[in-house]
Amino acid sequence: MQADKVWRIGVAGLGTVGAGLVKFIQERPDFAPGRARVEIVGVAARSRSRPRPVDISAYPWFDDPVALAKSPEVDVFVELVGGSDGTAKVAVETALAAGKAVVTANKALLAEHGLQLARAAEASGAPLLFEAAVMGGTPAVKMLREGLVGDDVDSVAGILNGTCNFILSEMERSGRSFAEVLAEAQRLGYAEADPTMDVGGFDAAHKVTLLAALAFGGAPNFAAAEVEGIDQVELIDLRLAHELGYRIKLIASATREEGGASVRVNPALVPLDHPLAQAGGSLNALFIEGRRIGRIFLQGPGAGAGPTAAAVAADIADVISGASRPVFQDRAERLSPLPPVDPHHRAGRAFIRLLVRDRPGVIAAVSEALAKAGVSIDSFLQRPVEDTGLVPIVLTTQPASEDAVRDAVDHIEALDAVVERPRMIRIART
Amino acid sequence: MQADKVWRIGVAGLGTVGAGLVKFIQERPDFAPGRARVEIVGVAARSRSRPRPVDISAYPWFDDPVALAKSPEVDVFVELVGGSDGTAKVAVETALAAGKAVVTANKALLAEHGLQLARAAEASGAPLLFEAAVMGGTPAVKMLREGLVGDDVDSVAGILNGTCNFILSEMERSGRSFAEVLAEAQRLGYAEADPTMDVGGFDAAHKVTLLAALAFGGAPNFAAAEVEGIDQVELIDLRLAHELGYRIKLIASATREEGGASVRVNPALVPLDHPLAQAGGSLNALFIEGRRIGRIFLQGPGAGAGPTAAAVAADIADVISGASRPVFQDRAERLSPLPPVDPHHRAGRAFIRLLVRDRPGVIAAVSEALAKAGVSIDSFLQRPVEDTGLVPIVLTTQPASEDAVRDAVDHIEALDAVVERPRMIRIART
Numbered sequence: 001m002q003a004d005k006v007w008r009i010g011v012a013g014l015g016t017v018g019a020g021l022v023k024f025i026q027e028r029p030d031f032a033p034g035r036a037r038v039e040i041v042g043v044a045a046r047s048r049s050r051p052r053p054v055d056i057s058a059y060p061w062f063d064d065p066v067a068l069a070k071s072p073e074v075d076v077f078v079e080l081v082g083g084s085d086g087t088a089k090v091a092v093e094t095a096l097a098a099g100k101a102v103v104t105a106n107k108a109l110l111a112e113h114g115l116q117l118a119r120a121a122e123a124s125g126a127p128l129l130f131e132a133a134v135m136g137g138t139p140a141v142k143m144l145r146e147g148l149v150g151d152d153v154d155s156v157a158g159i160l161n162g163t164c165n166f167i168l169s170e171m172e173r174s175g176r177s178f179a180e181v182l183a184e185a186q187r188l189g190y191a192e193a194d195p196t197m198d199v200g201g202f203d204a205a206h207k208v209t210l211l212a213a214l215a216f217g218g219a220p221n222f223a224a225a226e227v228e229g230i231d232q233v234e235l236i237d238l239r240l241a242h243e244l245g246y247r248i249k250l251i252a253s254a255t256r257e258e259g260g261a262s263v264r265v266n267p268a269l270v271p272l273d274h275p276l277a278q279a280g281g282s283l284n285a286l287f288i289e290g291r292r293i294g295r296i297f298l299q300g301p302g303a304g305a306g307p308t309a310a311a312v313a314a315d316i317a318d319v320i321s322g323a324s325r326p327v328f329q330d331r332a333e334r335l336s337p338l339p340p341v342d343p344h345h346r347a348g349r350a351f352i353r354l355l356v357r358d359r360p361g362v363i364a365a366v367s368e369a370l371a372k373a374g375v376s377i378d379s380f381l382q383r384p385v386e387d388t389g390l391v392p393i394v395l396t397t398q399p400a401s402e403d404a405v406r407d408a409v410d411h412i413e414a415l416d417a418v419v420e421r422p423r424m425i426r427i428a429r430t
Numbered sequence: 431m432q433a434d435k436v437w438r439i440g441v442a443g444l445g446t447v448g449a450g451l452v453k454f455i456q457e458r459p460d461f462a463p464g465r466a467r468v469e470i471v472g473v474a475a476r477s478r479s480r481p482r483p484v485d486i487s488a489y490p491w492f493d494d495p496v497a498l499a500k501s502p503e504v505d506v507f508v509e510l511v512g513g514s515d516g517t518a519k520v521a522v523e524t525a526l527a528a529g530k531a532v533v534t535a536n537k538a539l540l541a542e543h544g545l546q547l548a549r550a551a552e553a554s555g556a557p558l559l560f561e562a563a564v565m566g567g568t569p570a571v572k573m574l575r576e577g578l579v580g581d582d583v584d585s586v587a588g589i590l591n592g593t594c595n596f597i598l599s600e601m602e603r604s605g606r607s608f609a610e611v612l613a614e615a616q617r618l619g620y621a622e623a624d625p626t627m628d629v630g631g632f633d634a635a636h637k638v639t640l641l642a643a644l645a646f647g648g649a650p651n652f653a654a655a656e657v658e659g660i661d662q663v664e665l666i667d668l669r670l671a672h673e674l675g676y677r678i679k680l681i682a683s684a685t686r687e688e689g690g691a692s693v694r695v696n697p698a699l700v701p702l703d704h705p706l707a708q709a710g711g712s713l714n715a716l717f718i719e720g721r722r723i724g725r726i727f728l729q730g731p732g733a734g735a736g737p738t739a740a741a742v743a744a745d746i747a748d749v750i751s752g753a754s755r756p757v758f759q760d761r762a763e764r765l766s767p768l769p770p771v772d773p774h775h776r777a778g779r780a781f782i783r784l785l786v787r788d789r790p791g792v793i794a795a796v797s798e799a800l801a802k803a804g805v806s807i808d809s810f811l812q813r814p815v816e817d818t819g820l821v822p823i824v825l826t827t828q829p830a831s832e833d834a835v836r837d838a839v840d841h842i843e844a845l846d847a848v849v850e851r852p853r854m855i856r857i858a859r860t
Contacts, residue, residue, distance in 0.1 A: 033579065033760075034756045034761050137581070139578070142569075142573075142577050143572070146572060146744060146747065149744050149747045150567070150740030150741060150742065151567070151736070151740045291736075292454070292736030292737065292740055293568075293736060294730070296728070296729065296731075297729040298728055298729075301723060304724075306721075307722065309722070310581045313579065314576060314577055314580045317580070318576065321753040322752055323748075324752050325463040326464045330463075331464050
């Protein structure tokens, strides 16, 4: 920390987070450790005139983020443009090549190009920090990158996408369908016009890819993540799961395995009294399991101007502290992408919902189909339904290989009395 | 981070944590960022020959921790001797004066002499780190010192003493008295032979004093903390609180107030469905409330060889990263101890338990005594009791000033039918 140095910040991207950061620095210019001096020396965004909750007229304007990244006036380049490629990537590469510290909230960029960018950062000796990329203002990245290096982390699992968590909570609370709640979330600005990144599970997959790299000491390997979103979750699944003592959450998880890592995002049933089931609305929550430390639980807001800008500011403070660490846990030259593990050996419990014609012998046939696949039933629930002649049945399985469960679902689907492909949702290991 | 430097560690104190640290470094000498080289170059403890779960024969032995702190062979001095004064303090002062980085788990030392030691550290440019002092392996210190500098933290509150949490959980579970459970905890090694530091609330007060300093930007001011332990908590309090929907926990809290901070440790009632009520056994848990970020919740193991040694190792990694930050949030020259706020204006709800003679008019007299003090009743519970002619009554109040509640307790005690001083326990603000 050089006592009298002024740290000159360039902010590219003035959406919610960028405007929040500018506002924070205006209110608290002394936020950095030891009150190091921080000044905004340039801003860039798509439109200069768009109304913003903060006055930016005092700052030099750049039409092009890349020009800002290149400016000799800038010590720390803050990238809040977004997107895994295009301008954001070029601007970050430009800043790193010029030896400037980069702070970003861009999970897609880091999850998809993390190794390449870590190489660029370490080649020029520039820090590349991304606290705001995961869990907004809740410092999960710092916890894994720095706080837990005195352990070997075996797994992380949690809720990393606030939009999906809001939609699932709201479906359950209001009894409305996925489509209705999504439309409302879009009206309220909680979901994007194109919601695919969120509801398709990709945003959570980017985030857990980064956490896996930090936790297990590899490079991010987004391509190897298995991703399933919440767009197929129906209200009836939430209701039946609840009757069985569970809540459905979009769970992002990463587990260290022999020879690699299993990184995945999928809807999963969590027991109602579990902390992840109790994290409602747009909260994020994360369990970290270490060999020596045991279990740590962390919960907080996953998005929003204040929290996310706070994470960016914390990274700026880290740059000012002069800390020199590899971007991930080891030097980029020694990192390789965490290889995925063969999913065929994985085991777990499952929730299976089917719709059958109400006729004698159906339950026996379903049980037989499961037995044929070597899957045992843990609980079974049949609800009386009026008129339609169709009965929803839901069951949970005992632990079985995922292949066996898929076989069982195939066998059940082939039954005469079963009118649609059964819906399978995993039960989270807790 | 100098690539080829070997970081030479001296470890003073080889109890649970010290032995755990030595074992960890033996198993994972590459734990530091970028695999910087770490070597233990000296150990000190009271007895060289005492049996330990780790082989220390390869390390140079020092009878005197101060001599180890002074050794020119040592880059990082790890102080695990303990105690707020005496050898630990002299050794830390010696190391800092020599410009050596110090890593310590000593909450008493930092809470009572933090400002003086911060001055010494900053004068010589040596880092002084203490992650292991609070919440064991759960990085609460790093979170407040670094992760949340992009916000203004208004309060922290949680469970910071695992021994007390174990005793209260075990009293409730087993229906045994405080004295019985304490004796068992001592037999099992969960509680010290002299349990005052833990059950008297002082250990939690040291810890929350440090968190308050980090959260609010002052120097630790242990002398200003209000401390009440769990030694007066009776089984009947746990039971009656449970009937009213609460669990009793030892809550350590710090709140930023106009002109200072309120820092206190006391038993308090927490609603059964609250995360702090659900943190059982020896778990630690902490809520952090920031103006912009909102609420963050952090939970994990608060003690034990593995977790606490992991926190020490994380601090060693921080030293290696070369980060330069003030010991607390601002340079020591600008810090002053956080002044306590006048407790007379504080308000809150309370649980009051009394034992009365079973005679007509008692309840009216109690209600009147409360009314005279300006305190309103929220709920009231009277349990039938056999034989003795004495009836326990428990009530909760609406929010009232703590002075008014104390007055009410005085008035109640003065009643003829009341046979002992009523027991008052605060209800936590949640």
